[in-house]
Amino acid sequence: MADTEGYVDQAVAGLAEPQPMYKALRESTPVFRSPQAVVLSRLADIEMALKHTELFSSNMDAVDLGNVRPLIPLQIDPPEHAKYRRILDPLFTPREMAKREPRVTELVNEMIDRFVDRGECDFHEEFAVPLPCTVFLQLLGLPLEDLDQFLEWKDGVIRPEGESGYDRRHEATAPAAQQIYDYFERAIEDHIARPRDDVLSSLIDAKVEGRPLTHEEILDICFLFLIAGLDTVTDSLDCFFVYLARHPDHRHQLVEQPDILPSAIEELLRWETPVPGVVRVAMDDVEVGGCPISKGERVSPLLGAANTDPAEFPDPELVDFCRNPNRHRAFGGGPHRCLGSHLARMELRVALREFHRRIPDYEIKPGTQLTYTAALRSVESLPLTFPVPT
Numbered sequence: 001m002a003d004t005e006g007y008v009d010q011a012v013a014g015l016a017e018p019q020p021m022y023k024a025l026r027e028s029t030p031v032f033r034s035p036q037a038v039v040l041s042r043l044a045d046i047e048m049a050l051k052h053t054e055l056f057s058s059n060m061d062a063v064d065l066g067n068v069r070p071l072i073p074l075q076i077d078p079p080e081h082a083k084y085r086r087i088l089d090p091l092f093t094p095r096e097m098a099k100r101e102p103r104v105t106e107l108v109n110e111m112i113d114r115f116v117d118r119g120e121c122d123f124h125e126e127f128a129v130p131l132p133c134t135v136f137l138q139l140l141g142l143p144l145e146d147l148d149q150f151l152e153w154k155d156g157v158i159r160p161e162g163e164s165g166y167d168r169r170h171e172a173t174a175p176a177a178q179q180i181y182d183y184f185e186r187a188i189e190d191h192i193a194r195p196r197d198d199v200l201s202s203l204i205d206a207k208v209e210g211r212p213l214t215h216e217e218i219l220d221i222c223f224l225f226l227i228a229g230l231d232t233v234t235d236s237l238d239c240f241f242v243y244l245a246r247h248p249d250h251r252h253q254l255v256e257q258p259d260i261l262p263s264a265i266e267e268l269l270r271w272e273t274p275v276p277g278v279v280r281v282a283m284d285d286v287e288v289g290g291c292p293i294s295k296g297e298r299v300s301p302l303l304g305a306a307n308t309d310p311a312e313f314p315d316p317e318l319v320d321f322c323r324n325p326n327r328h329r330a331f332g333g334g335p336h337r338c339l340g341s342h343l344a345r346m347e348l349r350v351a352l353r354e355f356h357r358r359i360p361d362y363e364i365k366p367g368t369q370l371t372y373t374a375a376l377r378s379v380e381s382l383p384l385t386f387p388v389p390t
């Protein structure tokens with residue numbers, strides 16, 4: 001285990017092209033002690049850490065997002081964790097998500113309508129940010145006027161001003177967190193008074209071990225949805241469109257063969273890994289790859305490194321839209337594997353299909369310097385230019 005400062009901080013902070021760093025880490029120091037966490041970059045170690053939640057927990061000590069109780073289900077360890085997944089999984093099946101696809105298709109086209117005749121857009125601001133947030137509001141049955149407020153709170157807990165990395169101060173995230181709790185408290189009351197066909201009403205009706213969820217449990221689930229389901233899709237859209245703008249051959253493949261979209265999305269998720277790493281806390285003194293880790297230390301399995309490990313992916317640096325098999329870990333692994341993967345895939349599929357149908361050619365505005373945000377790989381702004389369709 002080495003202490004080569006800077007290395008991982010940059011990788012975890014989300015550089016524009018982190019893949020060479022993943023490779024260097026995996027090959028030189030696969031268990032690496034950075035000032036913030038012990039970073040794991042070998043697929044086998046990452047799989048082990050994600051699976052063994054009794055040794056590597058994602059409880060409240062792993063990340064502080066201003067929450068006052070554990071987020072459900074992420075910060076609940078097995079076996080208790082399973083009782084929540086049993087009620088949540090059925091709400092996010094591919095079948096349930098397919099029912100929402102027509103509305104998401106409309107929404108995506110409404111967004112494109114707003115800029116298509118301009119010949120340019122800020123893809124991040126005008127598409128990648130509002131799309132998942134609007135889908136989320138619809139899914140939970142919340143008023144669309146709350147969009148801007150939601151975006152502010154989400155950033156307040158994920159990217160609090162002046163803070164980065166895992167060692168955020170609770171005071172930095174707590175004010176936005178409290179507003180999120182208050183908002184959902186009111187939304188739950190409103191849904192109890194007037195039940196409807198949405199995820200929040202389903203949570204109110206759900207039974208866990210024969211009893212309804214408490215208010216607090218519903219709040220702790222909604223809070224996590226807000227953190228887990230918005231930024232991640234924004235990050236994926238940003239990363240994908242930067243890649244496709246810079247690789248016209250790959251883009252043409254999507255335009256000419258839309259059938260390959262599902263496997264192209266898996267490959268872009270693998271290569272870009274928009275959530276580059278997750279965080280755990282060691283529950284005991286433990287050794288990984290011959291390196292001692294002390295109880296209470298933070299450990300970060302680097303999903304981006306797992307996704308480019310030649311132990312699983314032949315020719316990992318090749319971006320092949322037909323790669324098969326493609327068992328990437330962009331959605332994590334083990335019991336906490338992403339609950340919203342089918343929702344995310346549907347949003348990404350509709351977005352890529354409709355955008356390329358209407359705007360097949362685009363480039364990043366010449367002279368643009370892309371700035372990637374910390375921890376999760378989105379860009380602060382992504383100006384695209386394209387021919388105005390006739």
Ligand code: HEM
Binds near residue numbers: 229230337341
């Ligand atoms: C492309 C977009 C997405 C990516 C890359 C992604 C990635 C991830 C990853 C890596 C984890 C594991 C976290 C960990 O082990 O610490 C996770 C968990 C989770 N994700 Fe996603 N996610 C995405 C979209 C979504 C969406 C749209 C939702 C909406 C509900 C969602 C909800 C969740 C939840 C609730 C968990 C916690 C699951 C558990 O603890 O059992 N995600 N996601």
